[in-house]
Amino acid sequence: xxxxxxxxxxxxxxxxxxxxxxxxxxxxxxxxxxxxxxxxxxxxxxxxxxxxxxxxxxxxxxxxxxxxxxxxxxxxxxxxxxxxxxxxxxxxxxxxxxxxxxxxxxxxxxxxxxxxxxxxxxxxxxxxxxxxxxxxxxxxxxxxxxxxxxxxxxxxxxxxxxxxx
Amino acid sequence: xxxxxxxxxxxxxxxxxxxxxxxxxxxxxxxxxxxxxxxxxxxxxxxxxxxxxxxxxxxxxxxxxxxxxxxxxxxxxxxxxxxxxxxxxxxxxxxxxxxxxxxxxxxxxxxxxxxxxxxxxxxxxxxxxxxxxxxxxxxxxxxxxxxxxxxxxxxxxxxxxxxxxxxxxxxxxxxxxxxxxxxxxxxxxxxxxxxxxxxxxxxxxxxxxxxxxxxxxxxxxxxxxxxxxxxxxxxxxxxxxxxxxxxxxxxxxxxxxxxxxxxxxxxxxxxxxxxxxxxxxxxxxxxxxxxxxxxxxxxxxxxxxxxxxxxxxxxxxxxxxxxxxxxxxxxxxxxxxxxxxxxxxxxxxxxxxxxxxxxxxxxxxxxxxxxxxxxxxxxxxxxxxxxxxxxxxxxxxxxxxxxxxxxxxxxxxxxxxxxxxxxxxxxxxxxxxxxxxxxxxxxxxxxxxxxxxxxxxxxxxxxxxxxxxxxxxxxxxxx
Numbered sequence: 001x002x003x004x005x006x007x008x009x010x011x012x013x014x015x016x017x018x019x020x021x022x023x024x025x026x027x028x029x030x031x032x033x034x035x036x037x038x039x040x041x042x043x044x045x046x047x048x049x050x051x052x053x054x055x056x057x058x059x060x061x062x063x064x065x066x067x068x069x070x071x072x073x074x075x076x077x078x079x080x081x082x083x084x085x086x087x088x089x090x091x092x093x094x095x096x097x098x099x100x101x102x103x104x105x106x107x108x109x110x111x112x113x114x115x116x117x118x119x120x121x122x123x124x125x126x127x128x129x130x131x132x133x134x135x136x137x138x139x140x141x142x143x144x145x146x147x148x149x150x151x152x153x154x155x156x157x158x159x160x161x162x163x164x165x
Numbered sequence: 166x167x168x169x170x171x172x173x174x175x176x177x178x179x180x181x182x183x184x185x186x187x188x189x190x191x192x193x194x195x196x197x198x199x200x201x202x203x204x205x206x207x208x209x210x211x212x213x214x215x216x217x218x219x220x221x222x223x224x225x226x227x228x229x230x231x232x233x234x235x236x237x238x239x240x241x242x243x244x245x246x247x248x249x250x251x252x253x254x255x256x257x258x259x260x261x262x263x264x265x266x267x268x269x270x271x272x273x274x275x276x277x278x279x280x281x282x283x284x285x286x287x288x289x290x291x292x293x294x295x296x297x298x299x300x301x302x303x304x305x306x307x308x309x310x311x312x313x314x315x316x317x318x319x320x321x322x323x324x325x326x327x328x329x330x331x332x333x334x335x336x337x338x339x340x341x342x343x344x345x346x347x348x349x350x351x352x353x354x355x356x357x358x359x360x361x362x363x364x365x366x367x368x369x370x371x372x373x374x375x376x377x378x379x380x381x382x383x384x385x386x387x388x389x390x391x392x393x394x395x396x397x398x399x400x401x402x403x404x405x406x407x408x409x410x411x412x413x414x415x416x417x418x419x420x421x422x423x424x425x426x427x428x429x430x431x432x433x434x435x436x437x438x439x440x441x442x443x444x445x446x447x448x449x450x451x452x453x454x455x456x457x458x459x460x461x462x463x464x465x466x467x468x469x470x471x472x473x474x475x476x477x478x479x480x481x482x483x484x485x486x487x488x489x490x491x492x493x494x495x496x497x498x499x500x501x502x503x504x505x506x507x508x509x510x511x512x513x514x515x516x517x518x519x520x521x522x523x524x525x526x527x528x529x530x531x532x533x534x535x536x537x538x539x540x541x542x543x544x545x546x547x548x549x550x551x552x553x554x555x556x557x558x559x560x561x562x563x564x565x566x567x568x569x570x571x572x573x574x575x576x577x578x579x580x581x582x583x584x585x586x587x588x589x590x591x592x593x594x595x596x597x598x599x600x601x602x603x604x605x606x607x608x609x610x611x612x613x614x615x616x617x618x619x620x621x622x623x624x625x626x627x628x629x630x631x632x633x634x635x636x637x638x639x640x641x642x643x644x
Contacts, residue, residue: 019301021324023640025349025430027300028393032419035396035412051295065250065271066323067302070294096343100327101259101266102250121349121430 009055009081010139012044013131016054016078020071020107021097022061025121026088030058038124045131051077056134059111062090062097063104075111083114083134087127092116172196172508174495175216176580177606178226179591180234182262187211187236192578192589192606199514201578206236215240222495225610233260233329248322248643259330260602266330286310290625294323300397301639305632312624317617321610324643332603337363337572340600342433344590347605348641349430350393353386354583356435358590359603361516363437365577366594369568375439376517377559382425382434383517383581384548384555388459389418390584391541391548394636395470398538401629402479407469414462417455424448439565449556456549463546470538480535484619484631487532496615497608498586499544500635503529503536510582522554534634541636571598583608585636607641 019027033040034047048054051074063071075084086107089095094105107113114137117130173195181188183205191202206213215238216223227238228247235258246253252271257264287310294302302323308316328347332340345356357379364371371379392415399407419429425444426432434440444452470476486496491504501508509526511519527543529536572594580589586608593602612635620628 017300018295019324021302021326023324023346023349023352024301024638025346025352028349029430031300032412032416035416036409037413037416049296061324062326064323064325065252066325067294070302074295096346097326097328097331100331101269102325102327120346123429 006139010135012046013055013135014046014048014053015056015058015131016048016051016074017058017060018071018074020059020061020067020091020110021064021103022088022090026060026091029121029124029127030060030087033124033127038128040128040131043128043132043135051075052079054078055082056131057082057084057111058087059084059107059113060087060091061107062094063107063110064102065104066102068104068110071107071110081138083138084111085115085117085130085134086113087117087130088122089118089120092118095120170195170197171492172506174492174497174508175220175223175226176495176587176589176611177604178223178230179602179604180230180236180260181593181602182234182260184262187234189213189230189236190591191216192591194508194513194580194587196508196513199578199580211236213238217241220495221493222611222614224614226606229610232258234258235261246322248325250322250325259327287315292628303637303639303642307620307625307628309625312626314620314623314625314628317620319613319617321613321639322643324640326644328644329603329605332600334599336570336598337437337600338570338598340603341436344603344605345431345433345435347607347644348638350390350638351386351583351585351588351641352431353382353434354581354588355590355605356433357383358579358581358583358588359592360435360437361581362577362579362590362592363572363594364568365579366572366575366592367437367568369438369566371439372563372566373518373560374443374562375564377555378440378442378444378564379435380517380519380522381444381552381555381559382432382440384551385418385422385425387548387584388545388552389415389422390636391545392418394541394633395466395538397636398630398633399476401633402476404475404479407476410469411466414459417458421452421455424451436565436568438568439563441565443564444556444559452556453553456552460546460549463549466545467542470535470542477535479627479630480538480634481533483534483627484616484623484634485531485533486615486619488530490618491532491615494614494618495611496586497611498582498584499537499540500586500612500615502527503540504532505530508587510580510587514580516579516581518555521558522551524551534630537634571596572600585609585638585641586612605644607638607644609635609638609642613637613642 091107097103115134176192179190186205189204227241231243232247290307293304304320306318344359345352347355396408396411423429486504488505507528512526524547574596576593578591589606591604595601
């Protein structure tokens with residue numbers, strides 16, 4: 001049964017896209033993935049609008065304060081097991097916006113990230129490569145795959161504590 | 166003045182921290198000229214009269230100035246926050262110089278909002294910040310009575326990254342790359358307008374070839390941006406075939422952008438004093454082949470957007486913006502031109518070599534979603550012609566001149582016609598290599614008020630097609 005579930009997940013991952021303050025560069029490249037030239041649907045990847053149906057969260061952007069809470073909420077609404085892919089330099093580390101007054105930083109400050117795809121923006125080929133790598137990790141039968149090991153307590157708890165002080 | 170010249174419009178309001186005073190600069194455009202009205206108010210009591218009763222288009226600009234700079238516009242008081250986060254502490258205005266923003270601590274607060282509004286029959290539908298129809302996080306609360314929209318409340322600021330403040334701590338060279346990242350779609354426009362403004366302060370004359378190369382970069386950008394919105398509009402109304410067609414044909418343009426700049430999205434071509442990359446002569450036939458190919462496909466595209474029954478049903482007579490409203494709300498770009506207002510910065514105040522290149526200014530008078538898309542369709546053709554002309558008439562010569570790193574004290578404003586409309590940059594320098602203030606006014610911020618007006622009284626099902634016809638870009642809006 002577990003094998004069947006993993007098989008289904010790897011053969012057809014449903015992805016959800018959430019922009020948490022990106023400049024549109026990465027988001028347009030994600031959308032371009034669905035178009036005839038790149039066509040990720042041939043890998044079974046389907047863009048899904050609802051968090052409750054999604055397996056993979058494609059997060060872009062340097063997480064603004066307005067979006068931080070929403071990003072956490074979208075992540076919480078996704079069913080287990082779930083994986084976050086940080087797409088673009090902003091989602092990986094905050095990029096040029098790191099340290100600005102309205103910016104939290106990389107996506108990993110709010111939710112645990114399974115794969116990072118750097119680039120400003122990453123080329124569609126790079127995004128495909130990243131997602132395929134993630135899928136190969138998911139399909140490894142090991143109990144403690146690197147993705148599982150990477151899960152950490154989300155840093156939003158820290159932000160909250162700082163605020164209380 | 167508003168009566169003397171009907172095309173007079175307020176482009177934006179810039180708030181400046183001048184030490185003991187707050188400067189409030191009104192950038193005004195008329196049919197022939199562009200000028201700035203400067204006002205100063207003491208910092209302790211920064212009160213001004215609002216303009217919204219005589220010019221409703223000032224609404225968003227006043228709110229933005231109030232939120233970020235702390236000016237108070239009597240009659241248009243800010244309730245809560247306009248662009249900043251709801252939990253941002255009151256009384257701290259990020260663009261003021263005397264504020265230590267590292268001390269500001271925010272507590273993330275959950276949003277409280279229910280779908281039911283107080284008055285029985287009406288229901289509030291919340292679109293966003295995460296929504297399949299929106300690529301970007303932004304919230305629109307649409308109140309409906311039955312299926313009729315009675316009220317639209319926007320909440321912008323979800324993509325506010327504080328770029329204007331960030332620009333005040335980077336050098337001019339770094340800022341060229343920073344402002345490019347305001348928007349991932351019209352990035353050459355941002356970079357170009359910034360360098361053009363700095364060049365105005367420096368009084369630099371850019372070589373002729375660089376001016377042509379800049380026009381080529383800007384027009385390639387317009388092509389890809391317009392093709393993008395044609396596809397996106399198809400997606401929004403549930404017509405996916407249109408989306409796939411247009412995005413398939415957008416890819417050759419992306420390849421051209423990559424060919425001429427080295428990158429698909431952020432080309433980083435613009436630099437103070439010229440342009441960073443020349444077009445290889447061997448590449449010109451390749452570029453021309455793509456242009457010709459697209460030109461041959463144009464009749465098919467045009468047929469889709471003018472005659473296709475499904476699109477006509479969803480777009481004709483939807484979201485009609487009258488000419489009077491377009492003028493009153495100071496809308497820009499294709500939205501204004503679709504309502505019969507002939508404003509195009511390329512014609513009105515030509516920059517670079519647009520005065521040498523023959524092209525038509527596209528004006529429709531219908532004012533509906535259909536007209537807005539068709540303005541863009543005709544502009545697609547004009548853009549192809551401009552590219553063709555520019556490639557043929559590009560002179561030989563240097564592509565840039567050396568520019569000093571430090572900029573003398575001064576200020577300048579530049580406006581250009583970005584794919585979505587008039588884009589404004591205001592730069593104030595203080596004699597160092599770091600600007601004192603960079604103000605960015607993006608076209609979408611000026612165009613959103615028109616949607617708030619046209620959506621009222623229409624069906625909720627028409628909201629997506631009406632909204633996408635603005636070609637909204639929120640990363641531009643919020644900066």
